[in-house]
Amino acid sequence: DTAVSQTPKxxxxxxxxxKSIKCEQNLGHDTMYWxxxxxxxxxxxxxxxNNKELIINETVPNRFSPKSPDKAHLNLHINSLELGDSxxxxxxxxxxxxxxxxxFFGEGSRLTVL
Amino acid sequence: SxxxxxxxxxxxxxxxxxxxxxxxxxxxxxxxxQWYRQDPGRGPVFLLLIRENEKEKRKExxxxxxDTTLKQSLFHITASQPADSATYLCALDHPHRAGNNRKLxxxxxxxxxxxx
Numbered sequence: 001d002t003a004v005s006q007t008p009k010x011x012x013x014x015x016x017x018x019k020s021i022k023c024e025q026n027l028g029h030d031t032m033y034w035x036x037x038x039x040x041x042x043x044x045x046x047x048x049x050n051n052k053e054l055i056i057n058e059t060v061p062n063r064f065s066p067k068s069p070d071k072a073h074l075n076l077h078i079n080s081l082e083l084g085d086s087x088x089x090x091x092x093x094x095x096x097x098x099x100x101x102x103x104f105f106g107e108g109s110r111l112t113v114l
Numbered sequence: 115s116x117x118x119x120x121x122x123x124x125x126x127x128x129x130x131x132x133x134x135x136x137x138x139x140x141x142x143x144x145x146x147x148q149w150y151r152q153d154p155g156r157g158p159v160f161l162l163l164i165r166e167n168e169k170e171k172r173k174e175x176x177x178x179x180x181d182t183t184l185k186q187s188l189f190h191i192t193a194s195q196p197a198d199s200a201t202y203l204c205a206l207d208h209p210h211r212a213g214n215n216r217k218l219x220x221x222x223x224x225x226x227x228x229x230x
Contacts, residue, residue: 044220055215090158100207100216103158105158108157
């Protein structure tokens with residue numbers, strides 16, 4: 001039974017398209033995150049939500065819009081995709097308020113923009 | 115701003131030996147520091163958390179130390195096995211603007227290969 005699941009695992013798309021990645025956690029955690037891991041393997045936080053409330057927005061372009069319909073789901077929509085958006089996007093969750101305690105990660109969604 | 119440095123070169127060791135990985139930070143000491151393991155094509159998996167008032171933490175074959183004077187954490191795997199081969203990431207908590215929220219900032223990781 002997967003704790004943090006994200007779909008799709010792979011996306012290949014053209015520049016200018018719009019795409020979405022979905023994430024669900026069944027751990028009962030209050031906080032969820034989106035991270036971006038680039039080709040150099042650097043892991044950087046993008047957004048964090050606590051009980052559906054946006055807590056961290058780490059100077060991400062407006063083309064990225066997260067949505068949390070409930071505390072178990074955090075989706076990421078990306079408009080007008082650019083080459084530099086190619087990366088692996090990880091969803092994660094944690095107990096309690098943002099930035100405390102261990103993170104549980106999904107398997108990642110590899111986005112390739114052509 | 116806070117910078118995290120982990121050995122950029124891959125670490126190759128023989129099975130059965132102890133692997134020691136280093137995480138250095140440059141600025142303030144974090145309230146806590148975490149270590150994760152990441153396998154190719156997978157998400158990071160939490161291993162250990164150590165707080166600023168703890169010098170050492172152990173879990174089975176894993177040991178983490180935290181030296182706020184040296185601004186360094188060491189991660190040890192004793193009796194290493196080929197299955198321990200992976201990239202190991204350290205992460206530090208960091209205040210996020212106003213309020214009580216914090217975020218993790220991450221090192222680039224060190225790749226460990228344990229040879230049979």
